[in-house]
Amino acid sequence: MRRKLGYADVTPKNLYLSRRTLMAGAAGLAAGALLPGGALARIAAEASPYSIDATPTAYEDITSYNNFYEFGVDKGDPKAHAGALTTEPWSVVIDGLVGRPGTYPLEDLVAPARLEERIYRLRCVEGWSMVIPWIGFPLADVLSRAEPGSGARYVAFETLMRPEEMPGQRGFFQPLDWPYVEGLRLDEAMHPLTILATGLYGEELPNQNGAPLRLVVPWKYGFKSIKSIVRITLTADQPPTTWNLQNPREYGFYSNVNPAVDHPRWSQATERVIGGGIFAPRRETELFNGYAEEVGHLYAGMDLTVHY
Ligand code: MTE
Numbered sequence: 001m002r003r004k005l006g007y008a009d010v011t012p013k014n015l016y017l018s019r020r021t022l023m024a025g026a027a028g029l030a031a032g033a034l035l036p037g038g039a040l041a042r043i044a045a046e047a048s049p050y051s052i053d054a055t056p057t058a059y060e061d062i063t064s065y066n067n068f069y070e071f072g073v074d075k076g077d078p079k080a081h082a083g084a085l086t087t088e089p090w091s092v093v094i095d096g097l098v099g100r101p102g103t104y105p106l107e108d109l110v111a112p113a114r115l116e117e118r119i120y121r122l123r124c125v126e127g128w129s130m131v132i133p134w135i136g137f138p139l140a141d142v143l144s145r146a147e148p149g150s151g152a153r154y155v156a157f158e159t160l161m162r163p164e165e166m167p168g169q170r171g172f173f174q175p176l177d178w179p180y181v182e183g184l185r186l187d188e189a190m191h192p193l194t195i196l197a198t199g200l201y202g203e204e205l206p207n208q209n210g211a212p213l214r215l216v217v218p219w220k221y222g223f224k225s226i227k228s229i230v231r232i233t234l235t236a237d238q239p240p241t242t243w244n245l246q247n248p249r250e251y252g253f254y255s256n257v258n259p260a261v262d263h264p265r266w267s268q269a270t271e272r273v274i275g276g277g278i279f280a281p282r283r284e285t286e287l288f289n290g291y292a293e294e295v296g297h298l299y300a301g302m303d304l305t306v307h308y
Helices: 013-030 059-064 077-084 139-146 186-190 242-246 292-299
Strands: 091-096 102-105 116-123 128-138 154-159 181-185 195-200 214-216 229-235 270-273
Touching: 059 128, 059 195, 116 214, 128 139, 139 186, 139 195, 139 229, 154 186, 181 186, 181 242, 186 292
Parallel strands: 091 229, 128 270
Antiparallel strands: 091 102, 116 128, 128 195, 154 181, 154 229, 195 214
């Protein structure tokens, strides 16, 4: 697969230096040091082979141009309001068709040794994209530990519901039904490209990007990447998903990136690269966001214009 060095040569210097400190910390961990604060973003020195060969978008753009409707519908709202969200302590309920249901504290879910950097392109259905150097670990780790039952075929996810800290969940105008929910087929969820992210750019996840734990499924449109997860439920039936509930004609369950299947209101053939400047040419969107080789088999025989 494609990968390139990392982002030492394209990252603002202060971030690069803080990343080096983190890497030194990772070496310390390997030597058996206790976990100090910030352990959720500690990364191994080696970048993942699953990373794409692309220059990461600037940290400033990744953390100030967001969709997180619990904090408002404008791109700047999450950064402006998400600071008020309390992310410690945090736990995730894992239930449904699993052998080991329970409420798992975040620290128990995240094994520092499994964290790695994944440079993925996030392609939003609205027609823009960014390249994000996530820190995360395979969702399969968590699912396997919970021991999926033989009848489990889907995985449902749920975001925190906390109107006191999430202005988009209170007041007269609420853009979506809460909590935000998403879902994957179990084989999609178990795919090694699918991760739970705890950080980006070598640091803990900023709240506006879905702290302390968010899903990242790089071959699907960005809205599948549900933020601030509090519940993961294994089910026999396809679970409801927020944008499909909102507008089923426009948003399907699968939501695989596909330049040949347009959204009813927008072409999906090309994308605007955030941070590229107003004269930058649009990028041609790739089938499955560039991962056709890795995930194409999951959809063999399916009509992608029906299962959009
Ligand atoms: N998760 C929750 N809980 N609420 C949201 O509004 N927006 C989604 C997704 N996850 C959203 C969410 C959409 S539309 C996108 S494109 C991505 O988060 C954006 O992730 P980013 O802000 O980290 O780029």
